[in-house]
Amino acid sequence: MGYKDGLVSCIMVLCLVCLAYRVYADSYLIDCGATSNTTIGNRVFLADRYAAKYLSTRPNILVKTLSENNLLYHTARVFRNLTSYTFPISQTGRYFIRFHFFPFTSKSYDLSSAKFMVFAQQFKLLNEFSPPKVSVVKEYSVLVNTNRLTILIVPTVNSIAFLNAIEVFLVPDSVTTDYATLINPLPGYKDLVTMALETFYRVNMGGSNIDFDGDKFWRSWIQDDRFLEQKDLSIDIHKYGAANSSGLVAPLVVYESCRELNSQNDIIANVSWNFSVNRGFQYSLRFHYCDIVSTSPDELYFNVYVDSLMISEDLDLTSLAKGSLDTPVYLDYITPELTTNTLRVSIGPTAGAQNQPNAILNG
Ligand SMILES: *[C@@H]1O[C@H](CO)[C@@H](O)[C@H](O)[C@H]1NC(C)=O
Numbered sequence: 324m325g326y327k328d329g330l331v332s333c334i335m336v337l338c339l340v341c342l343a344y345r346v347y348a349d350s351y352l353i354d355c356g357a358t359s360n361t362t363i364g365n366r367v368f369l370a371d372r373y374a375a376k377y378l379s380t381r382p383n384i385l386v387k388t389l390s391e392n393n394l395l396y397h398t399a400r401v402f403r404n405l406t407s408y409t410f411p412i413s414q415t416g417r418y419f420i421r422f423h424f425f426p427f428t429s430k431s432y433d434l435s436s437a438k439f440m441v442f443a444q445q446f447k448l449l450n451e452f453s454p455p456k457v458s459v460v461k462e463y464s465v466l467v468n469t470n471r472l473t474i475l476i477v478p479t480v481n482s483i484a485f486l487n488a489i490e491v492f493l494v495p496d497s498v499t500t501d502y503a504t505l506i507n508p509l510p511g512y513k514d515l516v517t518m519a520l521e522t523f524y525r526v527n528m529g530g531s532n533i534d535f536d537g538d539k540f541w542r543s544w545i546q547d548d549r550f551l552e553q554k555d556l557s558i559d560i561h562k563y564g565a566a567n568s569s570g571l572v573a574p575l576v577v578y579e580s581c582r583e584l585n586s587q588n589d590i591i592a593n594v595s596w597n598f599s600v601n602r603g604f605q606y607s608l609r610f611h612y613c614d615i616v617s618t619s620p621d622e623l624y625f626n627v628y629v630d631s632l633m634i635s636e637d638l639d640l641t642s643l644a645k646g647s648l649d650t651p652v653y654l655d656y657i658t659p660e661l662t663t664n665t666l667r668v669s670i671g672p673t674a675g676a677q678n679q680p681n682a683i684l685n686g
Pocket residue numbers: 359360367369370373
């Protein structure tokens with residue numbers, strides 16, 4: 324008996340280890356320009372010299388400032404020539420790539436004058452990029468199906484490029500399977516796997532901003548208020564401790580809050596969010612839902628629109644969640660190439676609503 328018990332707990336430990344390994348395999352965090360390792364939350368960003376082995380060119384131009392609170396923004400590496408980082412990859416898959424930029428002025432370089440391009444594998448991620456005055460993080464996810472990931476930094480003529488920090492790590496499969504359900508993707512979705520995606524907005528409806536350390540993959544989420552069209556049409560709902568989720572697809576708190584139609588209004592209208600985007604591109608939208616408002620299953624039915632197109636009709640979250648309330652689900656949608664610079668997402672009542680008209684969105 325004792326032996327068997329021992330064996331069982333031994334296997335459990337192994338599983339934990341391999342899970343941890345799966346999440347953190349091939350993770351590269353670099354604090355460019357830094358002379359010592361930098362710990363941010365529970366992660367260590369390597370000092371620049373430990374990452375020099377991934378660089379294609381030798382000249383080390385490292386600059387620093389003291390005028391910023393964020394440790395990652397104290398230093399930067401300046402690139403005057405085409406330079407690449409080549410990271411060995413042992414596990415193929417989709418990788419998050421984050422670039423941190425904070426343009427400061429050092430003795431010999433004014434980083435705000437930089438103008439450059441960045442490529443990852445065959446994808447151009449940044450084109451003639453000039454950093455804004457404030458700090459900015461650019462986040463992408465790119466499929467890596469070879470044994471290395473090459474990131475190319477190309478200054479434009481007579482210009483420089485720089486990086487304050489870089490993050491490269493695997494997005495585990497569980498981010499797309501988790502406890503959440505992926506609904507039949509629309510045609511065209513398959514191509515998404517091979518595309519490079521840039522994160523535009525990650526929004527927590529009805530909730531608060533979520534800092535990188537509140538997310539298992541250090542993603543930041545922002546409040547939805549600034550995108551909301553008519554605030555009085557909706558209310559925000561919080562139900563802490565309600566949602567059952569591992570927090571991989573989205574942090575638990577995303578599901579514990581939502582924006583709901585304001586049923587106190589005489590007129591029941593759509594609740595809409597406006598996002599500023601770039602025409603000519605396709606956008607991938609992930610709708611996070613968790614029915615924290617119903618008191619019993621199958622009470623809530625609503626429609627979801629992207630611009631004026633209905634993408635979900637009579638959406639029934641409890642049937643998506645196999646009969647359970649408080650269970651996260653998500654739906655992915657890809658837009659056609661956009662012809663305008665705004666993207667509007669709306670939720671609204673269904674036509675033949677037998678129940679109280681309502682609609683929600685969590686993230
Ligand atoms: C910085 O991190 C690297 C990789 O974890 C480690 O090898 C090195 O010893 C660390 N350096 C210091 C000064 O802690």
